Amino acid sequence: MLTDRVRELTGREAVRAVPLGRSHAWETYRAETADGGRLFIKALPEDGTAGADAFPGLFESEALGLAWLGRAFGSPAAEVQGWDARTLVLEWIDERPPTPEAAERFGHQLASMHLAGAEGFGADRDGYIGPLPLDNTRDAAWPEFYARRRLEPFLRRAADRGALTPADVRIVEKVVDQVEDLAGEPEPPARVHGDLWSGNVIWQDDGASVVDPSAHGGHREGDLAMLALFGLPHLDRVRDAYNEAAPLAAGWRGRIALHQLYPLLVHVSLFGAAYRTTTMEAARAALHG
Template structure:
């Protein structure tokens, strides 16, 4: 058990360092020159030079509308997410250049190997590197703290990044609400409240 756990920790650290290097490779803008998908839903990648604007218009608003249209969110929930959108420039933290991100980096898209991990099924685009890290935390990646420690050693994150995790989790939560209904309402509402407390 001890040797296996030690190998898993090494694999997690290697993965964290590799993820940081991928993000650090950068992108020309937030978004991409192609349209994408997140699960079966379309993903508008229209490029932008401003992350707050990109995140609001391309990631939050379309899925907020979809989740509302299918009855997954109540009007008060919609208003709460709209408050986050209005305050995005102040909630987003320090400005960062576009990172090359996976875009759908939940734990099911991370395949563990004996000495590292490989990612699959990307929704790749230029984005905020905290988005991938928040997604890893959303559904519980094994050895996440090891991944984050190695990431920080390779490319330190901006102060306050842990407080911004709920902000970056809003997009996948809205996608899940749009796809799977009101079972994601409470998590979406809680993430929006936490983002506003930031």
Template sequence: MEGGSVCAAGGDEGRRRDPVKGTMAERLTALLGHRVRRAARAERSHDWDISYAEVEDGTRLFVKSLPRTAAPSAVLTSEARGLTWLGRAFGSPALEPVAWDDRILVLPWVEEREPSPSAAERLGRRLAGMHLTGADHFGAPWPGYVGPLPMDNTPSRKWPTFYAEQRLLPYLRRAADQGGLTPSDVRIVEKVVDRVADLAGDPEPPARIHGDLWSGNVLWRGQDAVLVDPAAHGGHREADLAMLTLFGLPHLERVRDAYNEVAPLATGWRSRVALHQLHPLLVHVCLFGAAYRTTVLEAARAALKGWS
């Protein structure tokens, strides 16, 4: 999940924005300070374009950019700051930005390979180390995005309050407003929102989390892996592991076992997986509609199971 766009309003209504000038290669050359000899658009993802570029010395780059007619947005800057913040804690290898501005994000090219069990174990240990590095609070000191949707990163000291008010409720309301959830569905999820403090387990300090760690955001390079497209913030460490479980990951048990060697998960973590999956599932309803409705309700009921 990724990105965002801003529409003209008020005094700008009806006024067209001037398109960004220059080819992608020219824009990248200006941003990087050395000549990019080739850049080709490959696809569209959410609200931005994906391109591949090559510098004069042969270095290959991966580029995300806002469309030429779109207004500047904080989405790519947020991703760049998140990658840099995570990279300081993840250790080598970390996929840190090459360069960025409010319209373009340039990343190293990753040559993907089949994942190996040993790479999965390294990922588990590095993920644990990243989480243990911690954060000053729940949230982050930059505007948040999860995919193209804004995400409230206002600092908070209490995770249950943060999760209920800044991760569940905004997307529950949006999903309902868009017709992805019925009023009856909303009431079921609201039961989870009301009881997060009871369901959360023992308090944990803010962890430095990726925030959108589904399997597609783990790029394998044979003997290691790198993390991409974060919604980085100070959060609950179980959230990243629950997200890996949600859509599956090669050698997931190896990742989790290695993680536990470095940072053992708290008692009862398995019973909280559905609680942590509820946020990304609500985001998916907002992005993709009622196709995820049933999964949201299953997660809400699983999160409530056993509560009294």
């Protein structure tokens, strides 16, 4: 039973687990504990429709990624309580309405996390973005990493799915070929969340917490670009506060589309041609800066 697994992973007695719904191949729950606490649980279904062998290292990657992000001073990463191959348990976070003050605090939190840095562009283990496996092999420079580990694999997935036309593929390939020229001045690897869309930001009274990372050493503009992709409340306040703490390089606005192209290719790979138009708009905008 799920409550038994929670006890084994956390040492806390879960008196009941309330289903919250399904996301991709896993189920989510809110667990109430005998000590009056609450936990958030992600688990592969008990009916065996998605075994741990279908997503090797999925929850390990997420747990270790959150822990790594959390070691940065002021990090907004959620707290991991326990995990195994089938289950991830986090401390429950009560969400608050977003406010301008919380947005400013979140901007400072995000800057602190990014500035903690990373050993290189990539990670010491492969990961996931949603249910899709992710190659985190390190590269010495970000343009090479972004082209080889992010754009090219998901361009192939999208093309194989038939969601992009041959002409679309050629346009994205131009971005891949020119990414070094489009990337701006070199920056050191930042400690990035890697999947920072608005749904992975849980607002608090004083800032925010972040969940569901695809953590790695990357380009800090990528997290900010993803926040803009699906609309974060008070985004201007977040970016202004971020810029105060860690000023962005000249021309960053012109590179937003370049950084958004990767998550859009992921969406085309997952959901098909519904995201084709937005993806191709981003590819063309990336080429023109």
